[in-house]
Amino acid sequence: MPTSAPPPNARERQKRERRLALIEAAQRLVGERGLDDVTVEEISSAAGLSTRTFFNYFDSKDDAVLGIQEIELDAEVRAQFVSGGPSGRLMSDLEALVAGFLKDAAPNIEQVERAMRLLTSEPRLMQRHVAWHQRIVGEFEELLSERRKARPSPVDDDTIGMVAGLLMRSSALAWARSGYEGDAAAHLPEAVAQLRLLLDD
Amino acid sequence: MPTSAPPPNARERQKRERRLALIEAAQRLVGERGLDDVTVEEISSAAGLSTRTFFNYFDSKDDAVLGIQEIELDAEVRAQFVSGGPSGRLMSDLEALVAGFLKDAAPNIEQVERAMRLLTSEPRLMQRHVAWHQRIVGEFEELLSERRKARPSPVDDDTIGMVAGLLMRSSALAWARSGYEGDAAAHLPEAVAQLRLLLDD
DNA sequence: ACTGCAACTTGCACTCAGTGCAAGAATAGT
């Protein structure tokens, strides 16, 4: 697996541009008129594409508005966690894992900001967002299951996975509250501290 | 607010029966053929009702399959929590609050069992289920916001709300694993213990 | 028992998200 990806060809470049154009159009229109008053046809048109093509880029209208994409965890971070590392202490290693996911969670801050703003007024978008987050929690659980062979824990995977999800969300919220400054992962220690504070009560 | 409700009239009885019939039909058909291969028309027909009436009972097909309904928290439990009780210690009071929600979360165990089984094979149902759960987390946060006036906490509402949600889910999972014996709330102490164990690592 | 009213069911027509298919267009490789 080479470290540097080959230069993007015209196809890949166009694909990226079209995707961005669809997200932008979707967010703008929905921001102006609300989710239910904007059709996929309108979004596609605004981006200069057909409705049929829209669905080559996104599984659903909601996905386009949110700019949803899968997060790919760095293979090194993954391998480390699964083999019982990086430090051998579960909470600390969980932080590293969550940081690995947060790293690429917001490639385009403007779009994320807009999406997060729309979440507050559109329940269906919130539902889709939460489903996306839950998918990641599922990935946490799978990784934990694999790690268990190298380093067992007396706590079940469900609970650990949920805590990892909680830390991720808590950090993201704190990051949003800071005006999206720096990295979301920088807020992880404070999320852990909040949790510990609560558990001591 | 009287403690005993008046006897249900024919209308209310019919409403309940029809609702149950729709859930039963939905779960049976989806269990046999999968979510996407069953139409709302088929479900309604199997329950002896029209498609149009189906939507008087459920907002969506997914809701019928899951048998989703709002949980009504007992007014006493609510008032107690909001005024800073019952014990004054946040974690302990959270447990009482979550137990209050769990109390009426599964009025019909058979249906819940069937729904939970379908969750594992139908991503869209999982998404709906998670959204339902997230709605409750939102209610936790509202209650926490109100309680804050009587008894402030150094931990933010988001984090506390998420922990309450985690405890609720953890208890429900343990309850399911036990074969739905007794009450889900009986598993709350063990959920808290797991969390504490993890945080000590 | 009768009556008026409110609540509910149903059929119907419709919208729109989403899907499969095939012809045509665009890109990539030689």
Place this chain on the structure above:
DNA sequence: ACTATTCTTGCACTGAGTGCAAGTTGCAGT
């Protein structure tokens, strides 16, 4: 330039979901 592969598009369609109005049913009062 040629060929193979990938992508776009138009089209037809399905099915979830919605509004509307006519008809039916339950309820309460007389």
